[in-house]
Amino acid sequence: MSPTSTSSVPGKAIADFFFTPVQDDNGKQKSWQCKKCGTEKLSQKEGYTNLRCHASACVGKSYESDLLEHLKKVGCFVDKKGNILSEDRKPKALVQQAINSFVTTSNTELRAFTWIRWLACRNMPLSEIENDITRDLAKAYRPFSIKTIRKYILATSNLVVDAIAQELERAGFLTLLLDGWTADGASTHYIAIFAGYKHPDSGNYSEVLLAMQPTLDEDGAMDAAAHEELLDSTIAMYKLTKANILCIIGDNCNTNKCLARQWGIPLVGCASHRFNLAVKHWMEDQPGLMDAIKKLSTLMSTKACNLRAAHTLRHLTLHAYGKELRAQQMNETRWTSIFTMVERYFRIKEQLEKIKALLPYCLSVTENLRVRDAFEHLAVFKLITVEIQAKGMDLGHCRKQFDTLLECESYQVMSDYLHPRAEIVDFADFESGILKIMAGALEKHSVQWKLKLASS
């Protein structure tokens, strides 16, 4: 059968073979979905030209002969009306299965898609694809070589850039969220750049990852200039300009402040970073608290993790709570780890005190009181920390929570960080402007902001 002899296979068979019907909410068929690539195609009432065009593009020009060849192989044929039937009158479901085997076995695209999805979403090393045991498991999806799949992954990521660029173009205005990261042991500093925008269709706040790259600078510098270069190249990749960008959101460090000033785009300091610093400041301000915490940390992190002590502790806690508990260690950078450590301490306090070897390291009565007192406060801070980390948390609500906290006498010291005009806030005017807009003084300010945005 030559590929040029069109219409030798009835349209209905083409549709049944290469496509699955898609139904709308009322159960009425609205379109056809290609089994091979997942694209949805509309079809006219009785014509199948649209579907034929897609099949020829997706499967190849020989789609009709491919179809007939496959049907012959599985013992099926097409009758005059275009129904696909089995030669030995197998039930419909089996016929459908036989048809679908065309897509699953001979379809390179679907195979590549399935493999890439598995490798990426399950965090698999690429070498897994050449592993004999994996290959044995995935017999239906003939694997690729590492080199090939690698090429496909890079090419796909290239195309994703275009898809995201289109969506951002429709969204118009966006914010850039950025932060740096170094994997323990790997000496490369990565910078992640997200875009926050209002979804053009649903109108909800959405975030999309734009880049996760090491700084471009050849000397490995991580200063504002290197960040600037990276941001410039990133927004250029998505065909955006500075006019599209409302503000940068990042930690309140000097690099970011400098970057914002050089770039001419305001910086909104990350509220959770600010709050983290404020809590640390508050803890340092409490008389004797840090010493008590330090002592507790020695007890929990080193002494109670000693093999023998940990063993006894497991025994005692199993007896008391029905499960084995171990001491929680604290880490330096986040105060929340202090909270979990203290929480665990009060849970296993009795058991810890029963272990003789730990006695010299246990906290005194006053120290215990101090920690217990602080624990109640930390619980309140924890409430805020968890809350402001929610996706799309707006500035107004954050401000409100901070203000509520500052109203309380005992948290006054935190105003060094939490006050709207605290020293750490670099673009206080911008932030208070946004808050005013949110509070309802909309029209006046947004006109001014539009002007400012246009000029920047």
Place this chain on the structure above:
Amino acid sequence: MEAEACIKLKKQQPAANSDEDTDDGSLSGDEDQVLTVAEKLKMNSNKRRKVVVTTTQQQQQEQQSTKGYIDVGTIICATSNCCERLFLEAKYIMLPHRRGMSPILFEALLYCLKKNKSFWNASTVARAMKMKEDELQEELAQDDDTFYDHEE
């Protein structure tokens, strides 16, 4: 969730007082204050939820008057936490035994394929497979797994 935490706080109070019977005078006074702050915080977040609901109803009426303006309040997020969440996932890709991975592959895996799942499907892969090698030359040149070797 905040509400639950508050209830927990309340419930813990009597227990905490009962097993610490030395000086609860100053302690309980302090706790009263803490509780009110916690309650206020909870009230605020409940209010916020209500506000969110009403704005969606008002939006249609307001849309006309605010047409052409940017809705800055909803676009600007107060924290850059999404980055932290990303790094949490990145840790599982950049494992100690996968340190040799080239940055460009690392980015591709994390960036498109994991975080931006909604932007690609089988048809994207199909198009990607048709791309010629010379279109990808720049990426392929950078994609070198010995990237970190000199550093280790």
